[in-house]
Amino acid sequence: MAEQKKMVEEITSMDEDFAKWYTDVVKKAELCEYTSIKGCIVLRPYGYAIWENIQKIMDGMFKASGHENVCMPMFIPESLLEKEKDHVAGFAPEVAWVTHGGSEKLEERLCVRPTSETLFCEHYKSVVQSYRDLPKLYNQWVSVVRWEKTTRPFLRTREFWWQEGHTIHATAQEAQEETIKMLNIYADFCENVLAIPVVKGVKTEKERFAGAENTYTIEALMHDGKALQSGTSHYFGDGFARAFQIQFTDKDNKLKYPFQTSWGSSTRLIGAIIMAHGDNNGLVLPPKIAPIQTVVVPIAYHKPGVLEKADEITERLSKICRVKCDKTDNTPGWKFAEYEMKGVPLRLEIGPKDIEKNQCVIVRRDNREKIFVSLDELEAKIPELLNAVHDALYANALERREKMTYTAHSFEELKDIADNKPGFIKAMWCGDRACEDRLKEEAGVTSRCIPFEQSEISDKCVCCGKPAKKMLYWGKAY
């Protein structure tokens, strides 16, 4: 097992340096690679396969809830970006500007989309005339660009891949319902597909999306106690419609402004998977999005019958899960370490002695449990074990989050927790921006959300002591 030790030693331990552990995992598991442009990454086959699995499942959920895919151009003319004033103020400082086409200077600068509200508005204006044209429930899978100063693979890259949903409705109520519906789909996806528990809530005004009347969020807690915003859903009211002069003739024959939403989730989710489930041996992938769900490793494969049996098992498993048989001449120890690093949920070992007994050894990636399984029971056992891994990942992440969620009754207590105990801090808030700013400056935490599930810790703001009605989650965040 010398090779295994060697490979494992190549990753920095989580406790020693979490940030370095993260980048080690990203590189060694071959998820992505840097390029010569800061903050622009290459999604390598293994990382892209995870993204494809995320897309496939999430896209199915969008379509099942009545949404259609479209695709907008990647460029936004400067004058179009400027039409909604809050929106442009939020995004203009970080967009990439195209100024030339070939050798000619463009008459108007174009930015590469940082998000596409303005493009959807321009399109709605041309295709929405009557209540019969509403609602439009659109989504697109594209990459967007934000020229960030500080970057990190998957968590904050200058170009990132995402889906952005954009919908337009005849009534405010319908648009509000859509906003919540999509937040619930995100939460459902994180919990039931990625095995990551999330807190659902609404952002404070300070943390709202530029141009939104309300921003809803799901917040997940990472291994190091930092929060990761994992999906957001925005309600725009009729603000964009008024700015872009989008109107429709309603059933009562009156011209009205429609109501809009948008919602997005991105390749950040891959960062969430790494940091919610990973360990000191590398990635631990939730089975539903793992590119390889079971890896078959033949033991003493030069012995007669071993490779044939491994092939036979692989062929059988290919009908019930994503399976790969590693028949390279690397040692079993090397292979064990390699697929642990890559987070493959189940490893199936098959050698001459196993064949004699008509069995195989299955090792779970999450808890290393070793299980002897009769070859006759594989079709029943593998799906069961994949489900068990999913459930255990979720239970562990939930237990960790609960252990790392603290309650603060006073500013001093909050600052003490923030300084010494990584995690979520629940505390009351009066609603004033000044208190939010002070907690940021003096305790280094930001408001993550006003959770839907409220609990009254006290009746006073943790910061100023004034009456408070809302409990907030605070924390340090990616």
Add this chain to the structure above:
Amino acid sequence: MAEQKKMVEEITSMDEDFAKWYTDVVKKAELCEYTSIKGCIVLRPYGYAIWENIQKIMDGMFKASGHENVCMPMFIPESLLEKEKDHVAGFAPEVAWVTHGGSEKLEERLCVRPTSETLFCEHYKSVVQSYRDLPKLYNQWVSVVRWEKTTRPFLRTREFWWQEGHTIHATAQEAQEETIKMLNIYADFCENVLAIPVVKGVKTEKERFAGAENTYTIEALMHDGKALQSGTSHYFGDGFARAFQIQFTDKDNKLKYPFQTSWGSSTRLIGAIIMAHGDNNGLVLPPKIAPIQTVVVPIAYHKPGVLEKADEITERLSKICRVKCDKTDNTPGWKFAEYEMKGVPLRLEIGPKDIEKNQCVIVRRDNREKIFVSLDELEAKIPELLNAVHDALYANALERREKMTYTAHSFEELKDIADNKPGFIKAMWCGDRACEDRLKEEAGVTSRCIPFEQSEISDKCVCCGKPAKKMLYWGKAY
């Protein structure tokens, strides 16, 4: 049927003005919409659904032949684009340049990828060291930008969506085989999925991709007799590897340059579908990529039992094809015209009299044939009819192409055909660029390809009369 007439009249007839017929179909079938940036289009739900179906099937073919998806950044630093001199000469005049990130001027200009050879080369350089790392068989589904002067929906847009495959191999032979293999996959896809017959061949040096040693192509013939290049596959030799200093240690322990290919097909294919199969009533979609394969139209739907029966049939059909039931209050005539416009392969009509007889009426989009089908036989009949539509589309397109393929023995004959008979022209060529240039200038045709299937028309070049060994396809092209 007043509404039907009205809708149909809205499209210009093909014979009257083919270009206007094309843009009418694109708009009325709601495939795409213009934006305020010339040459940048919105892919609307119906157009995007066609693209999704193309992607799904083609991606399956790529994966089945051992390819993996990745994703490169959208930006290429100017110095990276310039590394291969032929390549930069071909693309630099038509790229969009990013010069600013937010308010800061970038140290180096970045172009938005017009194609990604240079990005793949930079990546190979970091991940290819040994023969064990080869081959890499990569593909990506992205959009690219070329700042064209003349634009047209799907056929030539400044931003277009495509897949670009990029592979790297230890030997020239393996790379050459890959180039041909992928050309064959494109041809297979066009013929067996899109029902469009293609001519396979190699481009002349003049028409080669910038930086390639050889470019292979599939050429399809449109309704108006113009050719459409529908997919290309390039062999690069080791030219890019030398320019980018990509080397690997081979089995004999020597440092060598690897060999590369790239191959691409794009949303142009949607243009090909429109112009190869469409008619004066609108789109005619090949069943395999049609977003709706069967539309169910209830007749006299206010009569008892009709809607229930339509729902029941729709539910049954949803298990065997992509089906939609139109229960809106539009008239049947309006619906007939609407789904003809949208090219839906089969229309199923069900009314009170049909229900009495336990039957329905199925109308084929391609030839308008009306078929009475027992409701007990739907599951057998619908797939059979979808296949029949596919086969008929292919046979018609092939017959038309054969009728529109002419043979020229002299320059005068070629010019006469070019002036008067739209289509392919087969003629001999000596191999000189000067003759190619003269045919372009004086007869307005370009060389489409040197077809794999050669036939010797004469032993003299159609242009200069010198000895000629190759037969070429010439034509006017999109």
